[in-house]
Each structure stands twice: as C-alpha cells, then as structure tokens.
Amino acid sequence: MVWLFRLGIYLVGGLTAWQVLQGTEPVGGILSHKALALDSANGMVFGVCSGLSNYTGIDVTMIRFLWVAAVFYRGAGVALYILAFLIMPVLER
Numbered sequence: 001m002v003w004l005f006r007l008g009i010y011l012v013g014g015l016t017a018w019q020v021l022q023g024t025e026p027v028g029g030i031l032s033h034k035a036l037a038l039d040s041a042n043g044m045v046f047g048v049c050s051g052l053s054n055y056t057g058i059d060v061t062m063i064r065f066l067w068v069a070a071v072f073y074r075g076a077g078v079a080l081y082i083l084a085f086l087i088m089p090v091l092e093r
Helices: 002-022 048-056 060-072 076-087
Strands: none
Touching: 002 048, 002 060, 048 060, 048 076, 060 076
C-alpha cells in the first residue's frame, strides 16, 4: 500500500516539475491555465499549498493532507515545502 502512495506522489511531482521546467502552459485535464505561484493571502504558513491548489485545481485541503503525510514519511515534506517556498514566485493580484 505504501508503494502505491509513493508512486502517486512521484507521478504528480514529476508531472508538475516537467511542466514547470518546460515552461509550457498546462493543457486541460487536472491542471488549469494558471501560473504556479505562492498565494500568501489564502495560505496558512507561506502559501505553498494554496498556490499549488490554484495551479492544479485540486482542493487545498487535500494538498495539505498529502503534504503532512509527506512530512511524516521520512520528513521529506519539510524539505520540499522549504524548496517550493524558495522557488515559487509570489502571486500578484
């Protein structure tokens, strides 16, 4: 069961990284046509989960749940959260 969870995380992370590195606009499906950016106005800590929710269209509660699960799984979520905060630009309104 854990391998299925890890596979899902790797696939979603790989898809997001691929689209960010390619610099292309996401087309349909689960991703919307918005830019990946921090959303500190709606965020709880730095706005990483809220910005990722705006970008993917997935409910922010589900993203936060998955991020907390990643924190408890070998602490990878903490490093990824800090890395995402440093890389993602601030959402301009």
